[in-house]
Amino acid sequence: MGMQVVRTIVWVVILIGLLIFSFLNWRPVEVALWSDLVLETKVPALVIVAFLLGLIPMWLYHRGAKWQLNRRISSLESAVKSSALSRHAPTPTATAATAAPAPTPTPAPAATHATDPADTKAGDTLTPSKDNPA
Numbered sequence: 001m002g003m004q005v006v007r008t009i010v011w012v013v014i015l016i017g018l019l020i021f022s023f024l025n026w027r028p029v030e031v032a033l034w035s036d037l038v039l040e041t042k043v044p045a046l047v048i049v050a051f052l053l054g055l056i057p058m059w060l061y062h063r064g065a066k067w068q069l070n071r072r073i074s075s076l077e078s079a080v081k082s083s084a085l086s087r088h089a090p091t092p093t094a095t096a097a098t099a100a101p102a103p104t105p106t107p108a109p110a111a112t113h114a115t116d117p118a119d120t121k122a123g124d125t126l127t128p129s130k131d132n133p134a
Contacts, residue, residue: 021047 022044029046031039 018044018048 025043025047027043028040029043031041031046033039
């Protein structure tokens with residue numbers, strides 16, 4: 001709000017200055033564009049046209065540079081946002097591990113010491129046998 005007031009005051013001062021300049025210099029002048037082409041105009045119109053001829057190219061350059069910088073800023077902001085989101089987002093493996101913990105295997109019943117080789121199962125290496133004493 002405060003900046004809007006300052007901007008309005010500056011434009012009013014510029015407009016008042018331009019009006020005072022126009023009233024004090026309202027004289028016709030001849031401008032020779034080419035040797036056979038002469039333009040007769042008032043001094044304020046000539047000053048305003050000369051000012052606009054200098055202002056418009058620089059204003060267009062400024063708008064282009066501002067547009068390019070705004071695009072770069074928004075690109076960098078989106079890169080930072082995606083980087084921050086990917087850094088703080090849980091990984092799929094971490095969520096699967098925390099959501100449902102893996103079941104723990106239940107221990108097998110304690111093996112009884114079988115002394116008879118017929119009681120031991122084939123391939124059972126933990127139970128003592130004749131071939132594999134514990």
